[in-house]
Amino acid sequence: MLANDTFLRALAREPTDYTPVWIMRQAGRYLPEYNKTRARAGSFLALAQNPDDATEVTLQPLARFPLDAAILFSDILTIPDAMGLGLAFEAGRGPRLAHPVREEADIARLQAPSIDLALRYVTDAIRQIRYALRNANGIQRVPLIGFSGSPWTLACYMVEGGPCDDFRRIKSMLYARPDLIQRILDINTRAVVDYLNAQIGAGVNALMIFDTWGGALAHRAFQHFSLASIARVIAQLRQSRAAEQIPVIVFTKGGGLWLEALAASGADALGLDWTVDLASARQRAGKRVALQGNLDPAVLLAPPDIIRAEVRAALDAYGPYPGHIFNLGHGILPCTPPRHVAAMVEEVHAYSRALHQKASKKPDLCTFSRTGLTNQVQPSEAPG
Template identity: 65%
Template sequence: MPKLKNDTLLRALLRQPTPYTPIWIMRQAGRYLPEYNQTRLRAGSFLELCRNPDLATEVTLQPLARFPLDAAILFSDILTIPDAMGLGLYFEEGEGPKLERPLRSEWEIRDLTVPDPEDCLGYVLRAVEQVRRALDNEVPLIGFSGSPFTLACYMVEGGGSHDFLHLKTMLYRRPDLLHQVLAKNAAAVSAYLSAQIEHGVQVVMIFDTWGGLLSHQAFHEFSLPYLRQVIAALPREREGQRVPSIVFTKGGNPWLESLADIGCDALGIDWTTDLGEARRRVGDRVALQGNLDPAALLGEPDTVRREAEKVLASYGPGPGHVFNLGHGISQHTPVENVAALVDAVHELSRRDR
């Protein structure tokens, strides 16, 4: 495999020394970019944009044409797996993703099958290959999936929710059924991420977006073991090169120590946690990614720079930090503020080395 021209992200994720702190941004190919909105309009819908490898490649590359980011992240959606399972993914404008056939009965869960990514998600894998060719080894490509629990939230609820009432009801009334869903999801996520690695991604990230909804005991029963199962099933190397893994549990601050022990290489940290405290708690077990409040990008460029400096200072000197937001970037973010952030992180972190 040809050597990356910029492997700063990979080295940071493996807690190796780097000349500066690398940066990429969750949802960096998104609605804050005018060119993304134009491409999405050509696609006709968000779902068609995801399913068209040529257009998915185009929007994956758009932020790198504007900013000197240290990674590309594949443009896709976490609900591709439930869609491949036959649950009927669609999007309603202003309401987000919906599933036509949510899992509400025992027979539906029993009959749920784990999709073969080569057969059912080939459009994602073709996009991976196309992006890798287009990147020409400039920066690494990140692949991703939702976590087994987060996917289950949508699969049982039928869409997004503030409280996931149907999911929580199943958790407490029929935990056996929820465990069946989670076991199938873990197998599906493992197969999907492994296929992404096989087709060329160099980092994988698992988004446990809704893990923070759980109680302490429930997180350790319904999310953590399935995250561990996925990580254990992933290839650790491809063609002699390590493929780092990142796990991000939004609201996961209470369980950082437990998450650091599941075998991943890095933890994503949301903006409600002090990064220095998180570093002290996990020690040298994992790298950390984060954790600027996305709303900080709604201020002035000088404010963005000051807030970036605070995050860098909170982490402190030494290896193992990937700069990112504490969640996805807002569609209302001024483009010039993203440029200011990337420049500030590169400049300030070089100064502190």
């Protein structure tokens, strides 16, 4: 039971009274309370690996803002770390893997990790977060999102050793030895499926696959290496009865060109970066998926009146149709003032509620019901 299931109903493309909102990286460095917790923990990795601290940080943004979902505080590189590649976070440089896989022998030794042994701290944190999300009546306040990196994005870090601008190592391997890349992707796919199934077993209500570096690929390479692996993950998740009803969001940064292909991946929703027009995306995706996004994170550095105007523009672009979750087009910037986040969340809720109420009173636009949307609009205006 959920006290607020608006996020999940939007993922199912059901009518909602307002557009739900959450923020990628909502628990993070822009919050002073997060920085205090991290300082106490000693490092990012120590923080993420301590279920008590991960629970505290996951709940911090919900204490400030009336967000419609919580997301597990963790990192996409927990899987490579569990494979023994040695994850560390260096100040000013971000995540680094001490043992990247660049030789055929390294790749031959790769194995999917035991989730229960190597990543138990993640599932323990999920169980604690679910308990901590309960209100005074014992009902979970909002849904909890679990996540993983996509097989391709994980492979990028595993070969490059960390963040990269040109991806020369992994792209050189991709074109020269695609068989080696495919082996990495096969192992990563198995690991991601196991990891996400474990998160479902621990109690998450939705899943997100972050394909952060999919947009770095050429068209054919994206289809073959990134998209195909994502589709395999989703298909294998659907084979589990526990995972069958858990919605999956796929976010490919720079993936706007492949929106139709991504919509056919089996995902329930697509995250959009800020380069995509929401009105066009709704038409292109049709009724196959919900859409999440896509305010430019830099907008939150502007004055609150500008933030509110940009929020309204995004909501107007999507329109009063089911299937929209408001979010940023990428993770929130560390320098974002929390009061600007408050202005965004407040405007999303207030303006979208008015937008939905106005639409529901216009029988020539659409008729809302609990089970779906009956369109009475001209084909050119219909959602999808």
